[in-house]
Amino acid sequence: MSRSGVWASAGFAALVIWSYHGTGMDLGELFGPEGLRQIGLYVVRLFPPDLSPPALRAAGVGAVETFAISFVGSVLAVGIAVPLAIATTRSLLYRGILHEGRTMGPRARAVRVGIYALAKGLLNLLRTIPEILWALLFVFMVGLGPFPGVLALGFHTGGVLGKLFGEVLDDVDPRPLEALQSTGASRLRILFYGILPQAAPQCLSYALYRWEVNIRAAAVLGFVGAGGLGQRIHVAISLFLEHQLLTLVLAIYVMVTLVDALSAYLRRRLV
Amino acid sequence: MARGTRTGAPADPFPDSASKRAFPLLLTAGFVAVLAGSLYVSEADPRKLVEGDALGNVARFVQGGFPPRLTWEFLQQLVRPTIETIQISVMGTCIAVLIGLPLGLLATSSLSWSGVLHERRSRVGRWALGFLPYAASRAVLSAFRSIPEYVWAFMFVRAVGLGPFAGALAIGVAYGGMLGKVYSEILEGVNPRPLETLHASGASRAGIVLYGLIPQALPTFISYTLYRWECAIRASAILGLVGAGGLGQQVELSMRFFLFDEVITILGVLFCLVAAVDFISGRLRASVVR
Numbered sequence: 231m232s233r234s235g236v237w238a239s240a241g242f243a244a245l246v247i248w249s250y251h252g253t254g255m256d257l258g259e260l261f262g263p264e265g266l267r268q269i270g271l272y273v274v275r276l277f278p279p280d281l282s283p284p285a286l287r288a289a290g291v292g293a294v295e296t297f298a299i300s301f302v303g304s305v306l307a308v309g310i311a312v313p314l315a316i317a318t319t320r321s322l323l324y325r326g327i328l329h330e331g332r333t334m335g336p337r338a339r340a341v342r343v344g345i346y347a348l349a350k351g352l353l354n355l356l357r358t359i360p361e362i363l364w365a366l367l368f369v370f371m372v373g374l375g376p377f378p379g380v381l382a383l384g385f386h387t388g389g390v391l392g393k394l395f396g397e398v399l400d401d402v403d404p405r406p407l408e409a410l411q412s413t414g415a416s417r418l419r420i421l422f423y424g425i426l427p428q429a430a431p432q433c434l435s436y437a438l439y440r441w442e443v444n445i446r447a448a449a450v451l452g453f454v455g456a457g458g459l460g461q462r463i464h465v466a467i468s469l470f471l472e473h474q475l476l477t478l479v480l481a482i483y484v485m486v487t488l489v490d491a492l493s494a495y496l497r498r499r500l501v
Numbered sequence: 502m503a504r505g506t507r508t509g510a511p512a513d514p515f516p517d518s519a520s521k522r523a524f525p526l527l528l529t530a531g532f533v534a535v536l537a538g539s540l541y542v543s544e545a546d547p548r549k550l551v552e553g554d555a556l557g558n559v560a561r562f563v564q565g566g567f568p569p570r571l572t573w574e575f576l577q578q579l580v581r582p583t584i585e586t587i588q589i590s591v592m593g594t595c596i597a598v599l600i601g602l603p604l605g606l607l608a609t610s611s612l613s614w615s616g617v618l619h620e621r622r623s624r625v626g627r628w629a630l631g632f633l634p635y636a637a638s639r640a641v642l643s644a645f646r647s648i649p650e651y652v653w654a655f656m657f658v659r660a661v662g663l664g665p666f667a668g669a670l671a672i673g674v675a676y677g678g679m680l681g682k683v684y685s686e687i688l689e690g691v692n693p694r695p696l697e698t699l700h701a702s703g704a705s706r707a708g709i710v711l712y713g714l715i716p717q718a719l720p721t722f723i724s725y726t727l728y729r730w731e732c733a734i735r736a737s738a739i740l741g742l743v744g745a746g747g748l749g750q751q752v753e754l755s756m757r758f759f760l761f762d763e764v765i766t767i768l769g770v771l772f773c774l775v776a777a778v779d780f781i782s783g784r785l786r787a788s789v790v791r
Contacts, residue, residue: 245591252588253665253746260661272660298539305536358772362651362739366756371558372550376543450651453743457543460651467655475656479648486647499524 272472279480280473288462288474289481296458296485299376300448303383304441310356310388315395317349322399322421353396356389361447365456376457383444383451394436395429402428431501438493445489449482459485565761569769579751579770586747586774589668589737594730596673600645601680607638608685611693638681645678650736654745668745672733683725684718691717723789727782734778738771748774 260266316322323342334342361382368378407424415423452460459478466475549555654671661667696713704712741749748767755763 246595249588249591249595249669252585253592253669255592255666255669265661269660272656295542298542301535301539302543302545358775359768360735360739362742363752363768366752367562370562370756371555377545377549380543380545446647446649450649453651453655463652463655467659479652482649482652483644483647487643 275472276476278473279476280471281477285474285477289459289477292452292459292462292478293481293485295376296445296448296452296460296482297489299379299383299451299456299458300441300444300489303380303448304387304437304444306380306384307387307391307440307444308437310384311391311395314349314353314388314392315399317345318353318392318396319399320346322425349392353389353392356385357393358389359386361386362451362454365451366454369455374455374457379448379451379456379458382456383447387440387444391436391440395433398429398432398436399425435497435501438497442486442490442493445486446482449485562761565759566765568762569765570760570762571766575763575766579748579767582741582746582748582751583770583774585665586734586738586741589665589672589740589745589747590730590733590778592665592669593672593676593733593737594726596669597676597680597729597733598726600673600677601642601684604638604642604677605681605684605688607634608642608681609688610635610685611689642678642681645674646676646682647678648675650675651740651743654740655743658744663744663746665746668737668740668747671740671745672736676729676733680726680729684722687718687721687725688714720789724786727786727789731775731779731782735775738774 260269323346364382364385365378368381372378372381402425406428407420410420410424448458448460450460450463452458452462453464455461459482463475463478465471466478650671653674654668657667657670661670691714695717696709699709699713737747739747739749739752741747741751742753744750748771752764752767755761755767
């Protein structure tokens with residue numbers, strides 16, 4: 231092993247030991263008779279799931295709400311991401327083939343660079359704050375219910391998608407664009423027939439992928455009061471309704487599996 | 502006029518079937534219908550953003566949040582949760598590897614029941630010793646990763662008590678499910694030709710795995726695991742919202758007492774932490790994949 235490999239391994243081992251102590255991990259206790267008994271007791275208490283009509287109805291309503299939050303949130307995210315992505319694509323704003331042969335005054339160029347920097351910063355801000363913290367803020371702003379969940383998903387995912395869309399737009403193959411330009415196509419035509427057709431499938435695929443992420447997120451935003459299954463799970467846990475909790479967790483599993491399958495199907499058909 | 506009528510373009514020799522032509526229409530209709538229903542169910546109403554106290558609340562938040570609270574005592578108070586957040590993410594990722602690696606190996610079809618490794622085994626042996634564990638581990642991995650880490654954290658807080666240990670277990674189980682799936686995909690995607698060469702030269706099954714499969718898969722394994730660690734630091738920072746330690750618990754407290762200047766400070770710390778981990782992980786990944 232090389233010298234740097236030895237150092238890396240030693241550092242890694244130290245990090246793990248430090249974390250092991252810091253998190254209060256106790257494998258002996260966890261897998262000892264007492265720990266296993268505790269976990270076993272909890273699992274036994276969860277079964278069987280509560281399948282009475284009211285519990286099923288609660289799970290169904292929660293699942294539909296979670297689906298709605300994830301769907302509207304993802305659409306909102308695309309709505310936020312597209313303009314910001316365009317504003318962070320340098321090849322659209324001030325350099326590259328679209329701007330060949332045109333002279334841009336230093337002032338105009340400075341404005342465009344400014345737009346680029348502003349949009350980039352905004353995307354970073356949207357992306358860095360996790361959706362659950364956005365949800366916390368929006369619950370504070372518009373009150374309890376699914377709507378703050380929609381806004382939270384839209385803002386965080388908008389930041390993520392904006393970055394990804396921007397990268398896709400920046401990375402399109404320049405050769406078709408040059409071909410278009412040499413036939414005398416206008417800049418708008420180059421954008422519509424050269425850049426967008428190349429970028430659209432990849433962007434769509436990213437949007438579908440984030441929808442899969444969002445259905446999982448929507449299921450937990452309720453913990454801070456933003457509707458959906460999470461809110462009901464919070465109640466079930468707080469009131470020690472373990473059988474109902476298992477029903478709701480199963481509902482999450484079903485929703486997530488369904489959305490994954492749907493998204494995979496759409497991706498196959500569209501991309 | 503040689504021909505009677507002009508029909509424009511020649512007839513399409515491969516006309517699309519009716520269902521294929523209808524697909525975009527159906528898709529659009531379905532999208533609009535689902536969107537309308539979802540807008541209704543989610544009570545989405547942009548007017549809520551401007552009516553009532555909404556804007557006043559934003560103003561209160563911003564006013565209360567700036568300037569952020571940067572007193573020495575408060576920063577000292579944040580040191581422990583920050584360290585805890587890092588430790589939860591590291592331990593969680595380790596547990597995830599311990600869960601994901603064995604299950605991922607079992608869930609790899611080319612390892613457990615099909616392909617070059619199993620050419621010399623009987624059909625019954627393949628099915629009983631290979632396919633059953635394969636299917637079972639796939640099901641377990643799918644259940645682990647479909648349930649979000651917050652729900653796991655909630656349940657582990659109940660099972661092992663409040664604190665960072667529950668957070669590490671939650672991340673470990675949820676990410677174990679994801680790692681296992683991705684590991685198996687990586688293993689199934691390796692180039693089969695080196696394996697066949699080894700097989701043809703008479704290598705044992707263990708030999709094929711050790712010298713053919715693992716060296717091909719390892720860099721991608723490490724790179725993806727590091728990526729998951731980046732995700733884990735974000736997750737561990739907010740698992741505290743359900744009582745599983747770390748910075749999230751602090752956010753909850755400050756938010757509950759409307760101390761927005763503290764919330765902004767914690768968000769700043771979180772931002773730096775995530776940026777630092779992204780940087781370190783990016784450097785490590787670059788050096789592994791190179």
